[in-house]
Amino acid sequence: KLSKAAYSVLHDAATERPFTSELLQEKRAGSYCCAACGTKLFESKTKFNSGTGWPSFYDKLPGVELETGNYMDMLAMRTEVHCVKCGGHLGHVFDDGIIWEVPTGKRYCINGVALNFVAAA
Template sequence: MDKVVKSEAEWRVQLSPEEFRVLRQAGTERPFTGEYVDTKTVGVYSCRACGTELFRSETKFESHCGWPSFFEPTKSDAVTLIEDRTLGMTRVEVRCATCDSHLGHVFHGEGYATPTDDRYCINSVSLTLKPA
């Protein structure tokens, strides 16, 4: 998929204020408030900003962290991982590789019984779910 590049004004027109805050300003929705936290629907999760397929329901798991969690993206090049040193800690930020929107963070080695031992902790507001 081609890169999606828009001005801040164009993103503000396309996205709701909350979507803009999270996707374009690297905000975070409050835990346990997102629409996909407890969703069990089979389908594909895509970037709310540009529609790029990011995760499949088969990789979603219960992490009890307050945000939807996945153990891997649909393709390794669907997301970009960036070191994040905000808030006085070092984390790995997850961004959409197509439009550079903030999705959440990925954590490794937390002991979850998943094939990758990764937890992609993603804001619901960053995603849209297309049921199978």
């Protein structure tokens, strides 16, 4: 069962308020999964502190799908990202990772309410 905020983000492409996600402070090893269907999306080793107010990752797992052809996203120089299994809206990816000197040059800016963290065993 999704919270009202998670449902709004995943199904209506809303954005949670910055600096409100508990996952911003999560530092344990593990995986970040879709809150709707449980698909693995990101690994903790690719998470970094971008200071933007949302959990940020420099690489994705195969469970993340990039949307193409969205005119508004092209204007904003970003790409919307979704869960490949359920289609839930996760957030956006930007090509500004060079600012943080991350290996891929990408910043996956993800709504924390769209994720569940699963700690490594």
